[in-house]
Amino acid sequence: MTATPASVLPLARPNKPRKAKASFAGWGFVGPFMLVFALVFLAPVAYSIYLSMFRNQLIGGNAFVGFDNYVRAFNDPQFWDGLLRVASFLAVQVPIMLIIALVAALAIDSARMYASNVFRIVIFLPYAVPAVVAALMWGFMYSDRLGLAGNINDLIGSDVLAPLSPQWLLVSIGNIVTWEFAGYNMLIFYAALRTISTDLYEAAALDGANQFRIIRSIKLPALRPAIIISIIFSIIGSFQLFNEPNILRGIVPNLISTFYTPNMYAYNLSFTGQQFNYAATVAIIMGVVTAVIAYIVQLRGNRAGQR
Amino acid sequence: MTLSFPSRGVLPHFPSKHHNTETEKVTSMSTTSTRRLRRVVPAALAVAALLTGGLAACASNTGSGSGGGDSELSAAALDSALEAGGEITYWTWTPSAEAQVEAFQKAYPKVKVNLVDTGGAADNNLKLQNAITAGSGAPDVSQLEYQSLPQFVLGKSLVDLTSAGFGDLESKYSASTWGAVTTDDGIWGLPQDSGPMALFYNKTVFDQYGLTVPTTWDEYIAQGEKLHAADPTKFITNDQGADAGFGTSMIWQAGGRPFKIDGTNVTVNLQDEGSKKWADTWNELLATNSVGSIPGWSDEWFTALGDGTIASLPIGAWMPGVLEASAKAGAGNWRVAPMPTYDGKTAVTAENGGSSEVVLQQSKNKPLAAAFLRWLNSDQASIDVFLASGGFPATTADLESDKFLNYESEYFGGQKINEVLVDASKSVGTGWSYLPWQSYANSIYADTVGQSYLNKTDINTGLKAWQDKNIAYGKEQGYTVQ
Numbered sequence: 001m002t003a004t005p006a007s008v009l010p011l012a013r014p015n016k017p018r019k020a021k022a023s024f025a026g027w028g029f030v031g032p033f034m035l036v037f038a039l040v041f042l043a044p045v046a047y048s049i050y051l052s053m054f055r056n057q058l059i060g061g062n063a064f065v066g067f068d069n070y071v072r073a074f075n076d077p078q079f080w081d082g083l084l085r086v087a088s089f090l091a092v093q094v095p096i097m098l099i100i101a102l103v104a105a106l107a108i109d110s111a112r113m114y115a116s117n118v119f120r121i122v123i124f125l126p127y128a129v130p131a132v133v134a135a136l137m138w139g140f141m142y143s144d145r146l147g148l149a150g151n152i153n154d155l156i157g158s159d160v161l162a163p164l165s166p167q168w169l170l171v172s173i174g175n176i177v178t179w180e181f182a183g184y185n186m187l188i189f190y191a192a193l194r195t196i197s198t199d200l201y202e203a204a205a206l207d208g209a210n211q212f213r214i215i216r217s218i219k220l221p222a223l224r225p226a227i228i229i230s231i232i233f234s235i236i237g238s239f240q241l242f243n244e245p246n247i248l249r250g251i252v253p254n255l256i257s258t259f260y261t262p263n264m265y266a267y268n269l270s271f272t273g274q275q276f277n278y279a280a281t282v283a284i285i286m287g288v289v290t291a292v293i294a295y296i297v298q299l300r301g302n303r304a305g306q307r
Numbered sequence: 308m309t310l311s312f313p314s315r316g317v318l319p320h321f322p323s324k325h326h327n328t329e330t331e332k333v334t335s336m337s338t339t340s341t342r343r344l345r346r347v348v349p350a351a352l353a354v355a356a357l358l359t360g361g362l363a364a365c366a367s368n369t370g371s372g373s374g375g376g377d378s379e380l381s382a383a384a385l386d387s388a389l390e391a392g393g394e395i396t397y398w399t400w401t402p403s404a405e406a407q408v409e410a411f412q413k414a415y416p417k418v419k420v421n422l423v424d425t426g427g428a429a430d431n432n433l434k435l436q437n438a439i440t441a442g443s444g445a446p447d448v449s450q451l452e453y454q455s456l457p458q459f460v461l462g463k464s465l466v467d468l469t470s471a472g473f474g475d476l477e478s479k480y481s482a483s484t485w486g487a488v489t490t491d492d493g494i495w496g497l498p499q500d501s502g503p504m505a506l507f508y509n510k511t512v513f514d515q516y517g518l519t520v521p522t523t524w525d526e527y528i529a530q531g532e533k534l535h536a537a538d539p540t541k542f543i544t545n546d547q548g549a550d551a552g553f554g555t556s557m558i559w560q561a562g563g564r565p566f567k568i569d570g571t572n573v574t575v576n577l578q579d580e581g582s583k584k585w586a587d588t589w590n591e592l593l594a595t596n597s598v599g600s601i602p603g604w605s606d607e608w609f610t611a612l613g614d615g616t617i618a619s620l621p622i623g624a625w626m627p628g629v630l631e632a633s634a635k636a637g638a639g640n641w642r643v644a645p646m647p648t649y650d651g652k653t654a655v656t657a658e659n660g661g662s663s664e665v666v667l668q669q670s671k672n673k674p675l676a677a678a679f680l681r682w683l684n685s686d687q688a689s690i691d692v693f694l695a696s697g698g699f700p701a702t703t704a705d706l707e708s709d710k711f712l713n714y715e716s717e718y719f720g721g722q723k724i725n726e727v728l729v730d731a732s733k734s735v736g737t738g739w740s741y742l743p744w745q746s747y748a749n750s751i752y753a754d755t756v757g758q759s760y761l762n763k764t765d766i767n768t769g770l771k772a773w774q775d776k777n778i779a780y781g782k783e784q785g786y787t788v789q
Contacts, residue, residue, distance in 0.1 A: 253549035258753075272433075273780070
């Protein structure tokens with residue numbers, strides 16, 4: 001239908017005020033969120049950035065130093081040491097954990113497993129254990145004097161098992177984190193698998209596809225968004241590594257330095273070193289690094305998905 | 308009066324309590340980290356950690372506090388404050404506190420003391436420093452380790468009690484503890500207890516392996532070698548290289564005075580003669596492989612102390628109480644001997660741990676706070692309560708009382724342990740100072756000196772690294788450091 005100019009004009013006029021009204025009402029709805037968001041997110045971030053521009057000394061007080069703290073952080077071997085450690089942790093631990101989670105989710109979803117509900121809850125259960133308790137518990141097991149590692153060593157009459165030695169420490173921490181979070185990621189994958197329409201399986205079966213073919217052609221593509229989410233969560237989790245090394249530090253203080261991970265570094269800087277400003281700087285840098293890497297993963301994931 | 312000497316509350320790091328507080332701290336972090344994982348906006352997360360650090364620094368050091376003598380304080384003002392009454396808050400982690408406060412309130416019914424158990428030295432310092440930085444929330448009176456005192460004195464957070472007539476109390480205390488609370492031309496607190504070091508050893512293990520009680524460190528090393536050769540599962544002592552309090556006390560005993568403080572001029576020399584002497588000796592001892600590396604104050608540590616795995620410990624005079632309470636299996640086996648020395652002639656030892664109580668600048672009722680402190684650490688009624696609950700006193704009268712000296716400890720096989728320990732308190736080396744940022748320095752001890760233990764390299768290298776980091780930190784904080 002083609003509208004005559006005459007009919008367009010009267011329509012256009014009342015449109016204008018209506019638009020303005022709509023946008024105002026929208027703000028009304030978003031307002032409460034924005035207020036809380038500004039209060040609990042933007043304000044602390046802004047305050048941290050503000051803090052990171054200062055230096056407060058025991059002698060001499062507070063002074064504006066601009067980006068000095070950032071320059072210092074980029075030249076701080078302790079900061080880089082921690083950052084590289086969590087990066088290598090990320091590169092090794094996250095793939096292992098996600099593959100375990102994926103295999104578990106596919107197995108439970110396959111409908112061939114006996115008592116799959118039990119497996120689901122058992123695999124998920126470690127996530128319900130507080131990270132601090134988990135780290136303490138594993139710390140005891142890792143002890144090669146009194147713990148499980150020691151018992152196994154006694155049993156086989158050697159001392160090969162030394163989870164709390166310099167060579168194996170990061171692996172041991174990776175093991176704790178995998179134990180804690182594999183079940184959580186499994187649940188994300190499993191939930192995504194449950195949303196796949198069973199029609200697809202039926203069609204695949206009619207076409208003569210076997211289980212592995214179904215996994216490759218239906219389940220994995222359908223899981224892609226969930227996998228990306230899991231990867232992003234894991235990247236964040238890895239860069240935030242704190243509880244496990246901080247607890248184990250009580251057992252092996254020499255092995256885990258005060259700057260073992262960037263978060264531990266920031267924590268020790270501010271709470272034992274009274275260097276709040278520099279700690280804020282480290283935290284801001286870590287926030288940016290995490291955001292950038294997570295964003296790249298998301299971007300790549302989406303692009304590959306569209307292909 | 309039953310004496311179970313000495314105190315367990317005065318330790319730099321009280322075992323289970325310390326552990327608890329450490330865990331508490333981490334738990335709050337953990338909740339954020341779990342929540343974090345669920346969030347999708349990544350940038351939000353890293354920054355969330357800032358909240359904690361950021362808010363704590365909120366009021367950015369107000370640097371307030373008049374410092375120096377306080378005009379509202381005088382002995383008379385203290386007395387009238389007790390008469391007038393009021394309410395004060397007292398932070399401590401000594402187990403004696405509750406009974407002491409009770410006795411105080413009975414004597415001065417108009418005064419109400421709010422007792423807060425801060426759990427341990429590390430946590431107490433942390434909370435106190437945060438309250439001071441925030442500008443409010445600090446108590447009126449707080450327990451403070453001798454080694455943390457300079458940090459708070461220089462931060463102008465403590466009240467100088469000179470004008471309240473506390474100088475008259477000097478004769479009551481042992482020289483080393485009095486020296487610890489009177490730095491920078493002020494009296495910043497009163498000593499609560501002391502921890503002169505002595506050698507605690509397991510006699511049963513020593514007899515079993517034919518070891519002699521060493522009087523020199525060379526002999527000590529020889530005993531270590533002998534023990535390790537006879538039974539590699541036993542250790543002559545235990546030292547992970549993570550306890551800065553032990554390292555500094557050992558340097559102190561060896562005659563090292565690595566830290567010199569003159570106002571804002573600080574000298575750090577962890578390669579002076581005494582420091583080197585200790586490091587060289589300890590290198591030799593570590594090379595015998597007879598030093599255990601069990602984490603201090605852990606269950607494992609107490610088990611090892613009980614079952615003879617750790618055959619001896621050079622440690623502060625408050626140790627008997629700890630052994631009795633937490634290493635019950637070792638009852639009857641342990642004995643105390645004077646610290647081995649380097650030359651085997653002159654007895655010399657060092658303080659290890661020990662605390663004072665101080666009045667904070669933030670206090671709204673300083674005369675009352677000071678009056679409470681005066682009663683707490685100098686009134687005999689209070690000290691008697693302290694002794695009854697197992698403290699090792701700082702007051703010479705109590706150190707020299709017959710009752711104290713003649714006490715026969717059952718745990719120590721009837722040995723009159725206080726004779727040895729009180730003797731030790733008289734031979735503490737003088738002229739020692741801690742750094743103005745000692746608690747931070749201690750926190751990076753394992754990062755530096757601990758690495759030498761771990762890699763079995765020269766402890767001197769670790770001490771140098773510790774020195775460098777301390778110099779860097781001091782300069783960052785505005786000190787003139789050499």
